[in-house]
Amino acid sequence: MKRLPTTWRDLARHPLFWPGVTLVLLCLVNVYFNRSFFAIEIKSGHLYGSVIDILNRAAPLMLVAMGMTLVIATRGIDISVGATVAISGAVVASLIGGSLIIQNGVQTYVSNVPMPLAIIAALAVALLCGLWNGLLVAGAGMQPIIATLILMVAGRGIAQLITEGQIVTVYYEPFFIIGNGFLLGIPVSLYIVALVLAIMLLLIHRTALGLFIESVGINPVAARFSGISARALVFWVYAFCALTAGIAALIITSNVKSADGNNAGLLLELDAILAVTLGGTSLAGGRFSIMGSLLGSLIIQTLTYAIYSLGVPPEINMVVKALVVFGVCLIQSEALRAMLGKHLFRTGEAA
Amino acid sequence: MTVEPILVMQGICKSFPGVNALKNAQLRLFPGEVHALMGQNGAGKSTLIKVLTGVETPDAGEIRLNGQAISPACVGEAQKMGITAVYQEINLCPNLSVAENIFIGRFPMRAIGIDWKTIEHQAAAELAALNIHIDVSLPLASYPVAIQQMVAIARALTTEAQVLILDEPTSSLDEGEVERLFQALRQLKQKGMAIVFITHFLDQTYAIADRITVLRNGEFIGEYPASTLSRLDLINTMVGREINEASYAANSSAQAASVADKPYVSARGLGSTGGMHPFDLDLYRGQVTGLGGLLGSGRTETARLLFGIDRADSGTIRVDGHAVKLNSPRQAVRYGIAFCPEDRKNEGIVADLSIRENIILALQARRGIFHYLPKRAQSAIAEQYIEQLGIRTSDAEKPIGQLSGGNQQKALLARWLATDPKMLILDEPTRGIDIAAKLEIMELVKAQCKKGLAILFISSEMSEVLRVSDRIAVLRDRQKIGEIAGHDADEQNVFRMIAGAEA
Ligand SMILES: Nc1ncnc2c1ncn2[C@@H]1O[C@H](COP(=O)(O)OP(=O)(O)OP(=O)(O)O)[C@@H](O)[C@H]1O
Ligand SMILES: [Mg+2]
Numbered sequence: 001m002k003r004l005p006t007t008w009r010d011l012a013r014h015p016l017f018w019p020g021v022t023l024v025l026l027c028l029v030n031v032y033f034n035r036s037f038f039a040i041e042i043k044s045g046h047l048y049g050s051v052i053d054i055l056n057r058a059a060p061l062m063l064v065a066m067g068m069t070l071v072i073a074t075r076g077i078d079i080s081v082g083a084t085v086a087i088s089g090a091v092v093a094s095l096i097g098g099s100l101i102i103q104n105g106v107q108t109y110v111s112n113v114p115m116p117l118a119i120i121a122a123l124a125v126a127l128l129c130g131l132w133n134g135l136l137v138a139g140a141g142m143q144p145i146i147a148t149l150i151l152m153v154a155g156r157g158i159a160q161l162i163t164e165g166q167i168v169t170v171y172y173e174p175f176f177i178i179g180n181g182f183l184l185g186i187p188v189s190l191y192i193v194a195l196v197l198a199i200m201l202l203l204i205h206r207t208a209l210g211l212f213i214e215s216v217g218i219n220p221v222a223a224r225f226s227g228i229s230a231r232a233l234v235f236w237v238y239a240f241c242a243l244t245a246g247i248a249a250l251i252i253t254s255n256v257k258s259a260d261g262n263n264a265g266l267l268l269e270l271d272a273i274l275a276v277t278l279g280g281t282s283l284a285g286g287r288f289s290i291m292g293s294l295l296g297s298l299i300i301q302t303l304t305y306a307i308y309s310l311g312v313p314p315e316i317n318m319v320v321k322a323l324v325v326f327g328v329c330l331i332q333s334e335a336l337r338a339m340l341g342k343h344l345f346r347t348g349e350a351a
Numbered sequence: 352m353t354v355e356p357i358l359v360m361q362g363i364c365k366s367f368p369g370v371n372a373l374k375n376a377q378l379r380l381f382p383g384e385v386h387a388l389m390g391q392n393g394a395g396k397s398t399l400i401k402v403l404t405g406v407e408t409p410d411a412g413e414i415r416l417n418g419q420a421i422s423p424a425c426v427g428e429a430q431k432m433g434i435t436a437v438y439q440e441i442n443l444c445p446n447l448s449v450a451e452n453i454f455i456g457r458f459p460m461r462a463i464g465i466d467w468k469t470i471e472h473q474a475a476a477e478l479a480a481l482n483i484h485i486d487v488s489l490p491l492a493s494y495p496v497a498i499q500q501m502v503a504i505a506r507a508l509t510t511e512a513q514v515l516i517l518d519e520p521t522s523s524l525d526e527g528e529v530e531r532l533f534q535a536l537r538q539l540k541q542k543g544m545a546i547v548f549i550t551h552f553l554d555q556t557y558a559i560a561d562r563i564t565v566l567r568n569g570e571f572i573g574e575y576p577a578s579t580l581s582r583l584d585l586i587n588t589m590v591g592r593e594i595n596e597a598s599y600a601a602n603s604s605a606q607a608a609s610v611a612d613k614p615y616v617s618a619r620g621l622g623s624t625g626g627m628h629p630f631d632l633d634l635y636r637g638q639v640t641g642l643g644g645l646l647g648s649g650r651t652e653t654a655r656l657l658f659g660i661d662r663a664d665s666g667t668i669r670v671d672g673h674a675v676k677l678n679s680p681r682q683a684v685r686y687g688i689a690f691c692p693e694d695r696k697n698e699g700i701v702a703d704l705s706i707r708e709n710i711i712l713a714l715q716a717r718r719g720i721f722h723y724l725p726k727r728a729q730s731a732i733a734e735q736y737i738e739q740l741g742i743r744t745s746d747a748e749k750p751i752g753q754l755s756g757g758n759q760q761k762a763l764l765a766r767w768l769a770t771d772p773k774m775l776i777l778d779e780p781t782r783g784i785d786i787a788a789k790l791e792i793m794e795l796v797k798a799q800c801k802k803g804l805a806i807l808f809i810s811s812e813m814s815e816v817l818r819v820s821d822r823i824a825v826l827r828d829r830q831k832i833g834e835i836a837g838h839d840a841d842e843q844n845v846f847r848m849i850a851g852a853e854a
Contacts, residue, residue: 208720211708219701225660225692226766227684227716286703
């Protein structure tokens with residue numbers, strides 16, 4: 001380590017260094033098997049290509065991972081985000097639905113309820129889910145994993161109730177813009193991610209939110225004794241996390257033009273937690289990185305893309321994914337790096 | 352007669368990013384001695400110990416145990432070689448029972464499973480030897496810091512070791528407990544054990560140590576027989592300049608601060624079921640009120656009630672004449688009350704955050720989440736207090752957890768001074784702080800007090816309470832038994848009062 005110039009050492013210490021390296025490596029793998037991986041074309045005014053595709057598909061995960069980051073930073077966890085997506089998706093799909101009518105001799109689709117209202121309702125329901133979680137964790141003092149397990153289990157049932165056990169299809173075209181549309185050539189979903197990111201970064205760096213969340217995550221007692229209302233903070237963090245799940249639900253529902261209470265957002269909580277960890281935020285709480293979680297989400301999506309484009313048989317693609325994730329986590333483990341460092345140092349000394 | 356040293360550390364160097372914690376440090380231990388390792392906060396005492404026990408790897412230097420070069424890679428390895436340590440920050444498992452903590456890692460086994468009965472009996476016996484009689488099956492966290500410290504000591508005493516290291520083991524113990532610890536140490540010494548003892552209490556050093564090694568800024572300054580080094584010389588060697596303890600020691604309360612005539616905080620019949628019996632207490636701006644009492648007398652409980660941590664079941668609190676409810680620290684902070692807790696590691700520092708962030712934390716909490724202090728203002732405040740309190744650090748962006756114990760304590764004091772409080776509760780504020788810094792901090796507290804701060808001062812060192820307090824409220828068994836004015840008070844007086852209540 002000593003022989004490396006300091007700038008390199010500082011770079012390697014940067015929290016985003018390892019997630020960044022991982023993402024670059026994954027991209028290289030992709031390029032190796034698919035020379036046109038980075039190629040971007042313009043088709044009918046939209047950017048089009050693998051990278052754009054990955055970004056677009058990663059949007060819901062990025063949103064949820066951003067919310068999850070804050071929860072994890074307070075030493076918590078929210079395993080109900082997938083269920084929240086199902087509920088919100090069911091709400092928005094049932095409210096919009098849509099039917100074909102003929103107006104002045106032109107065929108148009110109309111929504112059951114005005115679209116803005118439906119979207120607000122879906123987000124409100126997601127927020128409600130978060131308030132419930134927050135109440136259990138911050139109010140009743142339950143263990144976060146148990147508290148959110150309740151909604152995780154019950155949530156899909158609730159979604160089924162809303163959709164009356166059916167898969168609700170949406171026919172109202174303007175709604176498809178959210179998940180499939182383009183603006184100035186770039187997918188609309190990415191604007192949504194950028195907006196949420198901007199708001200979060202603003203809150204974290206221009207208010208004391210980041211400081212308070214980290215203090216509560218590192219030492220809740222000391223934070224409380226310093227006059228921070230740790231409970232209120234934790235409560236709102238869960239609410240916010242569910243809200244990001246609600247936004248993700250809009251994109252997902254719009255993208256597949258339907259709401260499926262059983263499968264919408266399935267295992268999304270696990271991917272989100274994984275993205276946060278890959279991004280370098282410790283599950284033990286404390287220091288966190290929103291950018292890291294975005295990188296983590298992209299790593300997961302790029303990996304999925306690579307697995308599919310390599311033609312790995314579907315039976316084993318989960319195994320491959322697990323192995324890669326295992327490797328990445330290993331590289332990022334402080335303990336392992338310290339061990340390697342010590343070992344190299346000692347042998348170096350002996351030589 | 353020449354006795355071979357049992358342990359020699361030589362030429363030890365260790366640097367952390369930005370600091371040379373140890374520069375060519377050395378230490379020699381002989382069998383059957385108690386060796387005091389002395390030095391100011393940040394001198395490198397704990398780091399030297401950590402190098403010895405394999406927690407930190409030295410950059411250079413050698414360690415010889417019985418003539419053999421050793422380089423322990425972890426605590427377990429050091430323990431197998433016969434080197435046991437009690438670290439400065441208690442590192443036991445708060446959720447496990449006291450008995451489990453004492454025996455963890457070396458449970459006596461039966462044919463099937465662990466022999467819990469024996470463990471509890473032995474643990475109780477070990478503690479009884481230190482005159483601690485508690486229920487060893489309860490979790491460690493349910494006991495105060497002092498008891499936890501005794502448990503950590505009991506754990507170390509039961510291991511078979513050639514070298515026993517105690518890094519500030521007595522910082523929250525009262526005199527009786529210290530004496531019992533010393534008895535135990537003398538017995539171990541007779542058996543030929545070499546004991547390293549780190550403390551900032553000079554009285555304790557002279558009471559127990561045979562020889563003294565002094566470190567300053569990570570450097571070895573000298574090794575002296577305790578009998579030939581005078582107290583004043585010891586202080587001067589540690590600090591590296593002349594310090595006159597006596598000039599500070601005088602009770603300066605005589606030079607009257609302008610004491611407000613109405614109390615800032617006034618408690619009437621304040622109490623909680625299972626905690627404090629109802630008590631009355633008035634705290635005036637410009638006055639230091641000391642809380643006198645033994646361990647478990649309710650000093651910390653009193654503080655917690657006044658800071659809204661524990662909820663009072665009875666009584667009223669008036670702040671500046673207005674009746675208020677203090678249901679959370681947040682509210683107390685809003686009324687200008689500040690509280691430096693005694694358990695620095697668990698209730699004070701936010702270890703991974705920088706010194707700057709730790710210092711402005713309470714101020715920011717008071718301003719609220721949306722009135723964020725700009726980074727530049729934060730740095731200015733942090734720099735100001737680092738300078739003013741003499742916090743030894745390379746810069747303000749270092750995680751506070753990397754500071755030496757005493758410097759962490761100063762940073763916590765800075766956290767509260769930065770909020771410009773009207774009343775400051777100090778629970779063991781000088782715990783783990785070196786003699787020079789202790790005097791400086793007490794001066795600072797006095798100066799703040801003269802500027803109109805009300806101070807509630809808690810310390811297990813009665814002499815310190817007497818020295819700084821204008822008025823002492825005496826507690827016993829979670830009950831306030833009376834008050835003594837500062838100029839009438841001496842240790843005899845206070846202890847007589849405590850004993851009198853017993854009759
Ligand atoms: N892990 C670490 N990383 C960076 N710096 C460290 C670390 N541990 C200790 N230091 C620095 O090394 C120096 C020596 O610290 P050490 O804890 O050994 O002091 P000490 O003599 O035990 O002081 P005290 O009496 O306050 O306990 C200090 O300047 C401290 O900030
Ligand atoms: Mg120390």
